[in-house]
Amino acid sequence: MEAYRTAAGLHLTQTKYITDLLRKTLMAEAKPVPTPMVSSQVLTLSSGVPLSDGTQYRATVGSLQYLLLTRPDIAFAVNRLSQFMHKPTTVHWEAVKRVLRYLVGTEKKGIFFSASTPTTLHAYSDADWAGCRDDYLSTGGYLVYLGRQPVSWSSKKQSGVARSSTEAEYRALTAAASEVKWVTYLMSELGIQSPATPVLFCDNIGATYLSANPVFHSRMKHLALDYHFVREQVQAKQLRVAHISSADNLADALTKPLPRQRFDTLCHKIGLCNRRPSCGGVLV
Incomplete structure (x- = not known):
């Protein structure tokens, strides 16, 4: 490097x-x-x-x-x-x-890591539901930003078949939330304090609502661990999950192949x- x-x-x-x-x-x-x-x-x-x-x-x-x-x-x-x-x-x-x-x-x-970048944390998560034609597993991805620069990213096939797009998106959201928590702990050990609660952007309304809804849906019981992991952070105000349009979701480039114009736009926005x-x- x-x-x-x-x-x-x-x-x-x-x-x-x-x-x-x-x-x-x-x-x-x-x-x-x-x-x-x-x-x-x-x-x-x-x-x-x-x-x-x-x-x-x-x-x-x-x-x-x-x-x-x-x-x-x-x-x-x-x-x-x-x-x-x-x-x-x-x-x-x-x-x-x-x-x-x-x-x-x-x-x-x-x-490029700017010397004047703020120390706020935010992240994007996305999933391509049943994108693999061999086993119909979904691909999840996330991007974690410190200020204006990406510091962590992942593109990974999920371990189980998702029965809905919301389920696939929520699994990707959980992976992103886990990474944000790890980066927060690392910053704390380095003596760096974030001035605001980290924000996790997701383009699936169902997954966004599920992270904030105090009523646990019976149809999502098989996602109990993921659900409570995210909910615990949201309730403790250690994380805020917000909806973002698919056009503005930078993690889209980590879950599927894209046409040139869309790919170029996201690469520029990613940094x-x-x-x-x-x-x-x-x-x-």
């Missing part, structure tokens, strides 16, 4: 790591693409012809996982491709090469940017 420090703040990138990975996979001269995945393509276990040797696939996807330290924009793609490690096919390998082609044009992208050569700075 490369850290470029200036008076304005700190810019974290993995440019050299990406360059080395592209050379290793013979993709350094490939034509760039605007998104890491095709929005219309549905990857399944049976897509394509099984590879005779999946060693390169596994090694490349494993290498991509280290890029998630500074690149939330490829979190969903890496999460999805990791699900085919045991039996990769030609279609899966082409999808991996598309991620590499996306990196060709974005190798300098990273996260990914290129390090400007003219900014000076010191590599640390």
Whole structure:
């Protein structure tokens, strides 16, 4: 990881790591693409012809996982491709090469941490209900922000089948609430106090109401642990759950492949940017 420090703040990138990975996979001269995945393509276990040797696939996807330290924009793609490690096919390998082609044009992208950012915490959670066509499990994702910069993110397939979109969204909300609580504890140990109650944004009205409703719905009994975990924090005023429109939910990029315009918009809002050569700075 490369850290470029200036008076304005700190810019974290993995440019050299990406360059080395592209050379290793013979993709350094490939034509760039605007998104890491095709929005219309549905990857399944049976897509394509099984590879005779999946060693390169596994090694490349494993290498991509280290890029998630500074690149939330490829979190969903890496999460999805990791699900085919045991039996990769030609279609899966082409999808991996598309991620590499996306990196060709974005190798300098990273996260900038402003020196003047506030210490307030807020987060976004989202879920793609039954998005996997193999087992109909949902994918949940979240982004946690300290001020204007993302400090934690995740894109992960949920462990059980959700029987409604509200259930899938609530599970994603619970994962985000757990991460916010952990970041709060870490800040407390570092002597950093947040000036306001952390806010968790969710674009599902049902999940938002459920977190604040004192009446526990019988149809959600199988989510009792998740429900009470979030409710306890809301009642103690350690967390506030708020509704946000789907168009403004930044975690949308971590749960599904998106078309170019939507993907570019979310990447900009998430906070990914290129390090400007003219900014000076010191590599640390």
